[in-house]
Amino acid sequence: MADGRNLRAASVQMEHTDGDKQANFAKIEKFVAAAAAQNVQLVVFPECCVTGYWFIRNLSTPQLAELAEPVPGGPSTRRLRDLARKYSITIGAGWVESTDGAVFHNTYVVALPDGTTHFHRKIQSFEHASIRSGTQYTVFDLPGGLRAGILICYDNNIIENARMTALAGADVLLAPHQTGGVGGKDPHRMGLIDPALWSNRHADPATIENEFRGDKGRGWLMRWLPSRAHDNGMFLIFSNGVGHDDDEIRTGNAMILDPYGRILAETCKPADDMVIADLDAGLLETATGRRWIRARRPELYGPLAVPTGRERDTRELKILQNVAPEK
Numbered sequence: 001m002a003d004g005r006n007l008r009a010a011s012v013q014m015e016h017t018d019g020d021k022q023a024n025f026a027k028i029e030k031f032v033a034a035a036a037a038q039n040v041q042l043v044v045f046p047e048c049c050v051t052g053y054w055f056i057r058n059l060s061t062p063q064l065a066e067l068a069e070p071v072p073g074g075p076s077t078r079r080l081r082d083l084a085r086k087y088s089i090t091i092g093a094g095w096v097e098s099t100d101g102a103v104f105h106n107t108y109v110v111a112l113p114d115g116t117t118h119f120h121r122k123i124q125s126f127e128h129a130s131i132r133s134g135t136q137y138t139v140f141d142l143p144g145g146l147r148a149g150i151l152i153c154y155d156n157n158i159i160e161n162a163r164m165t166a167l168a169g170a171d172v173l174l175a176p177h178q179t180g181g182v183g184g185k186d187p188h189r190m191g192l193i194d195p196a197l198w199s200n201r202h203a204d205p206a207t208i209e210n211e212f213r214g215d216k217g218r219g220w221l222m223r224w225l226p227s228r229a230h231d232n233g234m235f236l237i238f239s240n241g242v243g244h245d246d247d248e249i250r251t252g253n254a255m256i257l258d259p260y261g262r263i264l265a266e267t268c269k270p271a272d273d274m275v276i277a278d279l280d281a282g283l284l285e286t287a288t289g290r291r292w293i294r295a296r297r298p299e300l301y302g303p304l305a306v307p308t309g310r311e312r313d314t315r316e317l318k319i320l321q322n323v324a325p326e327k
Contacts, residue, residue: 006280007041007146011274012043013241033087046178046240047152047176050076051068053127058246065102069095069098084112090143092110094106106131107120110150126314137164139165146171171235173237175225230287264279
């Protein structure tokens with residue numbers, strides 16, 4: 001079925017520098033220029049790529065406050081907005097947000113070419129005791145007619161979050177992450193990557209790429225990520241960190257999936273990289289997941305909103321109980 005709402009999208013994997021917004025933004029700007037030169041209309045960067053990510057857990061609250069900034073009134077939002085205007089491209093990137101009352105959020109900001117911005121506060125936050133989880137889903141119109149939703153990293157692990165975003169009308173799910181190479185007690189999920197393999201990646205790229213493709217990276221993602229796209233009939237743009245993230249090695253694996261959960265573009269390179277795909281909006285109406293959504297029986301689903309008593313705060317599960325991370 002013909003649909004004029006097609007979209008050329010890009011997903012970036014990049015290694016950030018902890019706490020160095022200038023260096024990280026310089027890298028973002030190079031990728032945006034390269035994307036614009038290839039007629040990309042939407043480019044998605046990783047979670048907390050502006051501030052850095054995993055080192056946040058070790059900051060004091062005053063140090064966190066120094067790193068964070070207001071959204072949308074802060075300098076990073078203005079810089080992202082200016083970049084979107086300059087290249088006439090929609091850009092998403094993440095950092096730590098500060099709000100009144102010394103409350104902080106892991107926030108992802110999307111700047112549109114017309115100067116408007118949208119932002120999502122991570123619903124399943126755990127990164128720092130002073131970072132609070134968001135309480136709202138985020139869905140908005142992209143230029144050209146498609147609607148986008150945002151779920152940050154762990155948000156995507158909770159299947160209800162993806163379904164709620166789809167029910168709010170999202171055609172494209174922006175899924176910025178910092179994952180892969182994650183430590184923990186669960187022997188069946190990811191696992192740490194030896195930093196020496198990353199340091200030796202130029203001399204021996206095959207070994208580190210094998211790690212990135214295996215169960216510490218792509219193999220783990222393939223167990224669940226395509227289902228978020230397929231079961232909800234959404235395109236999915238997975239962006240991720242790569243390389244050093246404090247004391248862990250992220251696996252990149254940037255990819256773009258269609259509403260059937262098929263991979264349109266991906267990379268397993270042990271380096272900063274960008275993948276590009278044309279999203280054919282004609283696939284949306286007939287996607288399996290959209291048919292399944294129309295077959296829903298909401299009258300049966302009341303228990304989904306009833307606490308079982310087993311629910312726990314994400315930070316308690318992730319940090320305080322030292323349970324294997326689900327990043």
